[in-house]
Amino acid sequence: MIEVRGLTKTYGERTILAGIDATFAMGQVVALVGPSGGGKSTFLRCLNGLESFDGGAITVVGHGLLPGGAHINRTALHAIRQRVGMVFQQWNLFAHRTALGNVVEAPVHVKRVPLGQATERARQLLARVGLSHREGAYPHEMSGGEQQRVAIARALAMEPDALLLDEPTSALDPERVGEVLDVLQALAAEGLTMLVVTHEMRFARDVSHRTLVLHGGKIIEDGPSKQVLEHPQHERTRAFLGLDRK
Amino acid sequence: MKLSRALLALLMLALLGSCHRHGPPVSGLARVRAAGVLRWGGDIQGGEPYVYEDASHGGRLTGFEVTLAEAIARELGVRAQFVQNDWSALVPSLERGTFDVAMNGLEVTPQRVGRVRFTRPYYIFAARLMARRGDARIQGNLASLRGRRVGTLSNSFSYELLRHTGAEIRAYEGVEEPYTDLVERRTDAVLLDDIIAARYGQPKPELQVVDDLADGYYSVAVRPAETDLHDAIDHALARITASGELERILTGAELWNARQGRLRTWSDTDQRQMLGVATEGQRFGWLHVRLFAQGAFQTMWLSVLAMALAIPLGLALAVARLYGPRGVQRLAGAYVEVYRGTPVLLQLYVLYYGLAPVVSLDPRVAAVLGLGMNYAAYEAEVYRAGIQAVPKGQTEAALSLGMTVPMTLRRVVLPQAFRLALPSVTNDFIALLKDSSLVSVITVVELTKQMTITAIDVRGWAVPGALCALMYFAMSYPLSIWAKRLEARLARS
DSSP: OEEEEEEEEEETTEEEEEEEEEEEOTTOEEEEEOSTTSSHHHHHHHHTTSSOBSEEEEEETTEEEOSBOTTTSHHHHHHHHHHEEEEOTTOOOOTTSOHHHHHHHHHHHTSOOOHHHHHHHHHHHHHHTTOGGGTTOOGGGSOHHHHHHHHHHHHHTTOOSEEEEESTTTTSOHHHHHHHHHHHHHHHHTTOEEEEEOSOHHHHHHTOSEEEEEETTEEEEEEEHHHHHHSOSSHHHHHHHTOSOO | OHHHHHHHHHHHHHHHHHHOOOOSOOOHHHHHHHHTEEEEEEOGGGBTTTBEEEGGGTTEEESHHHHHHHHHHHHHTSEEEEEEOOGGGHHHHHHHTSSSEEOSSOBOOHHHHTTSEEEEEEEEEEEEEEEETTOTTOOSSGGGGTTSEEEEETTSHHHHHHTTTTOEEEEESSSSHHHHHHHTTSOSEEEEEHHHIIIIITTOTTEEEEEEEEEEEEEEEEOTTOHHHHHHHHHHHHHHHHTTHHHHHHHHTTOOOGGGHHHHTOOHHHHHHHHOSOOOOOOOOHHHHHHHHHHHHHHHHHHHHHHHHHHHHHHHHHHHHHHSOHHHHHHHHHHHHHHHHSOHHHHHHIIIIITTTTOOOOHHHHHHHHHHHHHHHHHHHHHHHHHHHSOHHHHHHHHHTTOOHHHHIIIIIHHHHHHHHHHHHHHHHHHHHHHGGGGGGGTOOOHHHHHHHHHHHTTOSHHHHHHHHHHHHHHHHHHHHHHHHHHHHHHHO
16 A cells, blocks of 8 residues: 655755665554664655655555655645554644644544534544543643544544554653553554554564664665564664674 | 822823923023023924025025024024924923024914913914815815815914814824825815915915915014013014014015015014913813823724734735745745835825825825734734744644645644734734824824824823823733733633
8 A cells, every 4th residue: 555666865965765665555564663864754754745755656545656845746645644644753733722622623624524523533532542531631731642642543533544653652751652552552453554663672573563674764674573573684683673782 | 009100100290290380580591692502493394495404505504594593693692503303392392491492483373372482573474275276165264164174284373273163174294295185185275374385385286375364473482481582582583673684584585575564563562462362271171081082092993903904914924925935935025124124104104195196095094004014014024933933743743634735824833823923913012002103194183193282282291191191001001911811821722
């Protein structure tokens, strides 16, 4: 459902993505790991057009993206974004809306779902992430973990085919990481397609089916999570995972 | 608590102001002689032929009053020195001692007679009525002006003549504008001194002189306590008149006419008649309070409408500047720079007088447009800062949910930017409330203008000034409180 061919991106002299080829199938949970600056987040953000790219081609749920920016790919981006949700490291909940308001916003205004119906669905989603009691809370009244769970509910409210998650637990207090991972694990169990940029090796190993290691803008390792994380082929992966240490 | 203390201070100020009236005689003459200079006040803005800077002579001060002041000073054995002062504030400035005498087409009106000591006149003018050529509705009498829009200068002799005629008075600050507006059909007639009419009205082919309605006098104004200076100047003028020097001066300025003959035979009886019975100032009463309330209403109404224009226009400019195509961005940027970089007074002038040949705007419409378009430039910058202060993540989240850019702006960015901008917007509205007093230059009578008019009626600035300040405060203070509450409420959500 997502196909990437020869994806490149540079910032001036610096190469961020140096030719990436990858295919992601429906129902897969994929972890994108690797050292900081390896291009993981940029890669993810290219998939729904939050970043433009310089070469190659991307096809997401049947819509092709070309090098250039939002103005070239407007129609495709609009379609992709409605079917592929995103969850951010910093949650990015709409600061002027309650938890419930955040979740109903897009269905009502993008998909034109009647408010009553959208609200009912939003309550179900909040219940699913364990936040029924917080529906009237504003973002600044919630903990990071709560905000991130609302953000996941917000993304799910559009009934996406897939979710892109950009380091969903990196900005959380350690004791809050668990509650978000539990939600993601439950979603994985339901068969939702997810691409997760993460530093949580526990999540990569236990939840994701497949792990990609990005380094220097390239995929240096790609395979079933267990194999990649326990028997990495590439020395850089070994270094990154700390397996070389005696 | 703080509020009541501020009120008390204002009241004290008002009381203090009303105390200093006529003190014991002071020797003004001795002071002038000791200084060796007679400092006389006037306004260059009054222009030719009174006092003006002669461009062909390197901006040298010229005018029949300049020549006359030099002659009077010579008679007193001193030099004359001109002091520039806004014409409408000549009397208050004289009272506070900015100069020794005021002499600048200062007409003898009952109001002024109560405040200053006038010498014998040096010019007899006629209040000249002008109308558009062929307009038969305007007759050579005050009665025909009932219900008509008549232009004149504020605080002038003609203004006094018009007050009880039932005419709709348009009070101007400058001498050219009343005639321009008459040509533009914004008024039906203009009543002003013949000197002004001859220079600024009669050259316009669209206009005609209807008639001269009354005689008036230009005299030198001296502080009431300085009787010796008054007498010395009075005698000096008598000598200058008797010697034929005054006639030469007036002839030189092409001002001498048959009417001036009376100056030669001026007697004490004439002087008493000219001064009339100095009317006591009206008491400041409920009538004035009602007029003030009307002025305050006008101020509020103008400000609200101007802000109602400034907010959406400013928003459009801010959005155009941030999200528009390059050309539109530049245009919006230029708008902001031009409107912020030039005085709002000038913008009002251009809008009302400058554009008159193209579109003849009603003064109040021009006032709202002028203030609104000016404040839009400031609002645009406030909103721009607000929009830029909304974290980028908010936009990304909205876009990633499939929102279009306009929807993201409308649903996510602008509501948050508005909260950030709210304190500045309130601040701007309070500033606008006070800036709206500038529209008196295009003949709109709002609170401040009402204050200056009343100050002349009651012969004092203190009480009207305090009431005026109080009314501005009464309008802006609740607004500040409301804004504070709104901010607090928004901060909670």
